[in-house]
Amino acid sequence: MCHGETEIWGYHANIVTIDHVTPLHEACLSGHVACVRALINAKANVNAATIDGVTPLFNCCASGSVGCMELLLQNGAHTHTSHAHFPSALHEACKRGNSQCVETLLSHGADPDYEVSHLGSPLYMSCLHRHAACSKILLHSGANVNVGRGGDSPLHATVRQDSADQVSLLLDYGADVNIRDSNDQRPVELAPVGGKTQQLLLTFEVSPRSLCQLCRLQIRNLLGRSRLKLLPLLPLPPLLTHYLEHT
Structure with a gap:
């Protein structure tokens, strides 16, 4: 390092591309813990956002780098952005199935029910992409089992994937089998005929x-x-x- 705290080898730590991508964004996307530490020590902005609203924390969830994430959170990174339509780190972790990232975010105060209008809840995202480990962590933290995206519940999303294990998990945490989606359909009506999910829901209905x-x-x-x-x-x-x- 040279030329003071805000520069590394003569380059400013917060230099940006035309899309406002910073070196910290790139380091987090690649999971380079040592680079992230050096940039933070050089006063890199841990909450810098690209023109699309992507933060370094979001990139940590994309790469699955818990080490980089911990450094960001310890140095003031926000678990959620101030704009509800911006990309959400927690949703990205659930989409990718990076359960350790989900756990770390929640331990630092992230809201397990944080909703993004076009994505729904984090639980809905984990169900949509069949990441039961992420769903389990969210539910354990108290996420609302019936909040999805609009009228579509996490159970609706899981049934469409015919993921019997995840259906069992949602039922265990109190999922409503009678909730109806925007097409007025119950989860059992969406289950593939003859599949494990349909059998599981039919059995549940006769033995609550x-x-x-x-x-x-x-x-x-x-x-x-x-x-x-x-x-x-x-x-x-x-x-x-x-x-x-x-x-």
Whole structure:
């Protein structure tokens, strides 16, 4: 480094291309932790946005680089942008199936129900792209299981993918099997005929949730999303804590 804190080898840390892409954007997209650290030390703007609204944090989620992401978050990166129509880092992580990125964002205060008008909720995005690990993390953090994109719920999206494991996960967290989409169709009506998903939903309709499941869902709802992370701190037997946490 030379010529002061804002320059590296004579180049300004916040130099931009015509599309407002900075060196930090490129370093995060390539997952170069050492470069990200050097740029941040040289006062690179961790919240710089391209003309399309893409931030370095978004690029971390695209590349799956948790190391770069941690550096950004520790140095003031915002988990969400101030404009709802801009690209969302959390949605990108869910789209790519980068579950560690999802977990890191949520641990730094990202809203698991953050909606982007044309994408829907993060949970909807993870269901649409069949990333059950991301869905599990979001639901564990208290994401609303029935909020999708417009009238389309996460369960509708999952059923279309005929992903039986993910359907089971959503049902376990209280998904409404009677919710209707913009075409007035229930999830079971969208399931491929004869597939595992259709059989799972038909079976569920004749043998609904147990009292054990209903109690857990009710207690978690009463606690509220913001307090779910405090469950391990309660003076409860480990078995009861695990029950409430879905672990």
